[in-house]
Amino acid sequence: MVANFSRVFDKVAIIGCGYVGTALARYWQKKGHLVTATTTRQERVAKLEEVAAQVVVMKGHDAKAVQSIIQNQDTVLISVAPVGDRQVDAKGYEETYLPTVRNLVAALRDASTVKQLIYLSSCAIYGDKNGKWVDEASPADTNSEYNKVLYEAEQVLLHSAIKAIKVCILRLGGIYGPGRELTKRIGRFAGETLPGSGENIACWIHLDDIIAAVEFVRQNRLDGIYNLVNDLHRTNRDLFDHICDRQGLPRVSWDATKPSFSSLNACVDNQKIKAAGYKLIYPDTIV
Template sequence: MNVAIVGCGYVGKTVARYWREELGLVVTVTTTTPARVAEMEAIAQRVVVVKGNDTTGLESVIKNQDTVVLSVGAANANVYEETYLQTAKTLVEVLKQTPSVRQVIYTGSYAVYGDRDGAWVDEDTPVAPANANGQILCDTEQVLLSASGENLRVCILRLGGIHGPGRELVKIFGRVAGTTRPGNGDEPTNWIHLDDIVAAVEFARLHRLQGIYNLVDDAHLTSRELLDRVCEQHNLPKVSWDASLPKVRPYNALVSNQKLKAAGFQLIHPETI
């Protein structure tokens, strides 16, 4: 079984290691940084230095592959279109010439739901991106889904906030301990552990999932609850809240994970903390 991972950052690298070491799959990974090749060679049989808009380069990556994972991440807000949308468009063009690929899995974001004032959303909820980069993420999903066909399934995983080894919650939130945050902390959070992302990618590959699936844990703690627990666990001063200060968070929704669970997926870490 040949599998390719386009974009090998925090998530892609972990999926590659799991597929090669635990399942014995033949793994090809990409990076845009030549200096990372040696690091990538430890987790994949083949490493290709390629940018997402390089048609010839991507053709060489996905030739003779069975499954392709698109797991790119933008270095900053200014390169969203180049990182996500242009890569997706190039990949879809290349897929037309690559009949061996039967499954595409894309790790996207629940950011496409935008600000729902804390209401529940699921995969049937219309997207409502809060800004231009959210719209780019929506467009990326649609471009990829357009490649679906009788012989090719496309699975979009809308991820919550990612935490795990090296990206622990205390590392993410420790710097705000003892500070005052805008709002009252009552907006829900949606998180997912790295282990569950790896497991869901494999679940999607194994079951050839088609369509959109939310990938978040069961906890849905409010921001206040989450920060209180992080601070308590690590003996840090608690965060204060000031409702007179305007909120700046563009995403505010309770994201349902029922569709993926109904398909048979079981979370390894159902609780955020």
């Protein structure tokens, strides 16, 4: 009998190993894939070496570094977001996303091994649609400087037109999960007054669903844009009340004279990814 030595593992590069990237690196490494992870900070290398075969310190504006990382890879995941806890201005946003995707597309033209590119975008791109339903065909909000950057980054990737590479964009809702529990993040505002009417409809997605959906995309070689949000379409007021009530905390008040802290106000449809066969792990659970 002839043994089958055909390779069943993938070589995966994760550009931007923060909250989501690290969780995916851990998941893929456990599955036996060969993971290359990137960070912008030397001090994070040792921690990332626990979940990746190779760790590279780089920034997306470094074209040579981007080119080197994708050599011999099968799958490339881009999961970058501005560094730090503070909200960056639109310029900082632009400097994080745009050079990274432009350099990546240029580098992919010479990287014949890459079969799948997965880019983590955001449902924030829809902006304020007065709480109406939106799907992947709905227009992006290009009035906001931030969303313009998100939109342009997606366009650069979608129009890369590199033969044999599937380009899939997952538009994520707000991310929650271990260490980013909504119970804690919302609970700490108990009794306070927050800006906005509270009537914005936000959308959320659990970390485990992001991991599972990214893996689903990789295995099924999906391309195009997919919203990745759970089934809850609640206003911020409703969600904050629910979480405060559940913990016996005083409710949050809202100041409608001020602009909302959240620029998204839309019911984001998740039928497309479901129709492709993805089943949400946490369709309606809030932790």
